[in-house]
Amino acid sequence: MTKIAVFASGSGSNFQALAEAIQTEGVPAEISILISDQPDAYAITRAEHLGIPVFVFRTKEYSSKAEFEGLIVEKLREAGVDIIFLAGYMRLIGETLLTAFAGKIVNIHPSLLPAFPGKDAIGQAFNAGVKVTGVTVHLVDEGMDTGPIIDQESVRIDEEDTRDTLQKKIQQIEHQLYPKVMKQLVSAAAKREEVKK
Ligand code: GRF
Numbered sequence: 728m729t730k731i732a733v734f735a736s737g738s739g740s741n742f743q744a745l746a747e748a749i750q751t752e753g754v755p756a757e758i759s760i761l762i763s764d765q766p767d768a769y770a771i772t773r774a775e776h777l778g779i780p781v782f783v784f785r786t787k788e789y790s791s792k793a794e795f796e797g798l799i800v801e802k803l804r805e806a807g808v809d810i811i812f813l814a815g816y817m818r819l820i821g822e823t824l825l826t827a828f829a830g831k832i833v834n835i836h837p838s839l840l841p842a843f844p845g846k847d848a849i850g851q852a853f854n855a856g857v858k859v860t861g862v863t864v865h866l867v868d869e870g871m872d873t874g875p876i877i878d879q880e881s882v883r884i885d886e887e888d889t890r891d892t893l894q895k896k897i898q899q900i901e902h903q904l905y906p907k908v909m910k911q912l913v914s915a916a917a918k919r920e921e922v923k924k
Contacts, residue, residue: 729756729913732808734816735763739770740898741814741835741905746777748906756913759806762799764818780806786818796823803828809916812909813867820867832867833912835905837897839863839879844872849897853890859883860893862900864908880904 733742739761746758761774761781774781782802789795800823803811813820813834820832838848840863843855852860861881868874880900884893 729916730759730807730809731756731909731913732760732762732803732806732811733758733770733814734811735761735768735770735814736765736817737768737770737815739768739773739814741812741901742770743773743777744902744906745812745814745909746773746779748909752906752910754910754913755917756909759808760802762802762816764816770815792821793823796821800824800827810912812905814905819871820869822869825867825869830866833877833908834865834867834872834874835901836863836865836872837894837901839881840865840872840876849894850890853884853888853893857884860897862897862904864904878904878908 731745733745735742742761748754749756749758758779761770761779763771763781763783764786766783766785771781771783782799784795784798786795809831811828811832813832824832836844836848838852839859839861843851843860859881861879863879864877865872866874866877882896882900
């Protein structure tokens with residue numbers, strides 16, 4: 728059973744999509760913990776409904792990123808976490824987490840990277856007038872949305888699209904692509920475990 732942590736700062740719709748895919752598709756994985764830096768995040772309410780333990784922290788209570796990430800690493804170790812999925816976690820991952828979970832942190836970003844990294848990727852694409860944008864799932868490195876790409880899906884921006892309709896289209900694709908990549912990573916992890924036995 729692969730143990731997953733999801734990090735979310737906001738609504739958590741991608742977190743929910745991952746949790747539902749595990750439940751309905753019999754993926755041999757569990758989301759062992761939700762990590763959030765925002766005590767009011769709706770993702771926390773979703774975790775409560777899903778019966779998933781939560782660790783919430785407030786960065787202002789720590790003197791450095793290394794300090795709060797050190798505590799997160801402790802929580803992840805206690806929960807036996809194998810893979811981390813960032814789902815709208817609005818912070819750059821620091822050295823402490825990157826070292827502890829090297830090659831095991833995944834992010835989803837609402838554009839076809841390397842186009843439109845950073846905040847409001849959907850608004851950036853819409854304002855740029857591009858006709859095609861999309862969704863990227865990638866491994867996390869020390870940069871902002873820069874790690875190796877695992878998978879991508881494109882989304883057309885039609886004449887009649889507004890920023891809101893584009894956002895809805897992108898979210899729909901995210902909720903398919905992230906579970907799809909999760910299933911691939913979980914089955915790769917299961918195969919590695921088999922080899923070890
Ligand atoms: C998603 O668009 C994701 O790609 C980005 O942040 C957003 C999170 O949405 N990294 P939600 O909280 O999962 O609804």
